[in-house]
Amino acid sequence: MLRILAVGDMHLGRRPSRLPEGLTPRAGELGPAAAWQRIVEEVLRENVDVVALAGDLVEHEDDFFEAYRTLRSGIQRLIQADIRVFAVAGNHDSKVLPRLAREVHDLRLLGSDGRWESVTVESNGETVTLWGRSLVPGRERDNPLEGVSFERGPGVNLGLLHCDRDQPRSSYGPVSTVELQSAGLDGWLLGHIHRPDSLEPPRPFGYLGSITALDAGEPGPRGPWLLEISRGCCERVEHWVLGPVRWELLTLDCSNLGDPEEVEHRLLAACRKLNETLDASRRPPEVVGLRLRLEGRTGGTAEILAHLERPEYREELPVDPRRHFFVDRIETAIRPQIELEQLAARADPPGLLAGKLLLLERPESDPERRAFLEQLRRRLEPQASEATWRELGHRSIDEDDLARWVREMGLRLLDRMLIQREEPDATHEA
16 A cells, blocks of 8 residues: 645744633744644654645745744755655745745655656655646646646556646646646646545545635634545545644524524534544544524524633633633524515514515525625725724725625614514603
């Protein structure tokens, strides 16, 4: 058996974002450098033969010295164990990785001139030919497979590439799925997109994903992929979940709450169930950030949120002393106990609001829905452009985000309206 560990986007020099204030001093210990150290330790323990790095090892050119120290120490340990290391450059490190490869002598950079290069590795009676091409400055927009014809090498032939798949206008190695699949290789190990694909034997194909979660937009398992080559083909693929930081989208059903306080018990029960799943990981995370989505039919949304939006939960949830859980954001999709359609038939303010919420549930192509969101966008854009928010970096308001924000705020407001209408008039009682 020949074993290859394929490593996706690393981004050495970057720090994980949106950590609680209490974890900020540890950001450097929880980032890509820590994930790389975990990878090296597991590789040595599992007797891997080859490590293949799919680009974006470094976040910025300014991170040369930090990346140099981190990479060199790990690669030296691998080389001392007779493990070979190959890499291609990505869009973040197209300038700095060739410099690093010259300094870290045992790191073999493939296709550093923008042309395809192959290397053949033999171990335990099995053979793999690895094809690689780096992104090079000034040629990032080139289709890496245009005009290319591979002359297959010995054994299993695998491609290692940093590219943007099925994005023809991309500035970073645009290539189509059809081109990759028809190139004549036995599989593709891709870098650039941080969300991993599901790589399956005998023809592993897809994005490896990031080695650890770098921000809240990267939920789910993160880590490298182990490929086992046996009897002349890729017989087994395993995702090594190693990231020290994990983000999870956690759905909480708030239906039939006897008391709003009960939602805290439901949250902790859901976290403990998730914690059991994390314990089964190869290397469980040290930190787990949660994006909560509240669903179900109930009243008293404001009271439920008051229990979940406690400041201490933003810092840490009492789930497991071995692991730091915290709540980053709460999105509510709780619906009133009265059907929106029933409310929308009324001519009062709750009825008008229910009608707008139903409009958001129509297909994205619906002209009324699009006109409504465009009207909201025009009203919000001037506020988003104010100097107060300039340092946060202004960007155009995304339609999906806008619909989510409006739906969430609308449901909260509708819940409050209905509660106020049910409350007795204090002035009348007096």
